[in-house]
Amino acid sequence: MIKKFIVMLFGILFLGCNSLSIPTSIDSSENSERTLVALDSENEVIGTGSSKIAGSGTLVANGKASRDAKDKLKARILIEEDIIFKSFLVPADPYTKKILAPALPDLMDYTANQLIQKAVEKDSWIENNKAYIVYSISKSEILAESQNIFIQYLDDITNKFQLIKEGVNVSQ
DSSP states (O other): OHHHHHHHHHHHHHHHHTTOOOOOOOSSHHHHHHHHHTOOTTTEEEEEEEEEOOTTOHHHHHHHHHHHHHHHHHHHHHHHHHHHHHHHTTTSOHHHHHHHGGGHHHHHHHHHHHHHHHOEEEEEEEETTEEEEEEEEEHHHHHHHHHHHHHHHHHHHHHHHHHHHHHHHHTO
16 A cells, blocks of 8 residues: 555656756757757756867867766756655655655765766767767666665665664574
8 A cells, every 4th residue: 555655656756857847058059959859858867068179189078078968967867866765755754764864865876876877878969169968868767776776775774673673682
């Protein structure tokens, strides 16, 4: 019963958040149109990076643009995860929330780092002496990885509590 409630609540929160639009920081309207063609904003989270092409050439500029795009993507993933992880705590009692809430920032950061590694390069181009790269990850992948990490964390602390409980029972 509680599982069904959590799944339904989370589904409502997830679908409601799908309509949120996060603007990208692209220099021209032509670049904006190019980026919008390359992605599905309802089902994906994106990060667009750019770097000026200096004397070291396009290889280094592409590397810097890639790092910039992944940093921006991570920031957007963290926004999505904040909603997801907080929704996991909705059915929890205040005491359980007090135990779990301090771990959420670390869990979210860890999850975002895992997701960045799975991000897909959607597009790249050079324009006006700048290199641009767009990375994306699906919102369903963010949800799945968040659930997986959260469940692993709960299993871990549950096992630790079980060991403590067994230690107390042995001493009696």
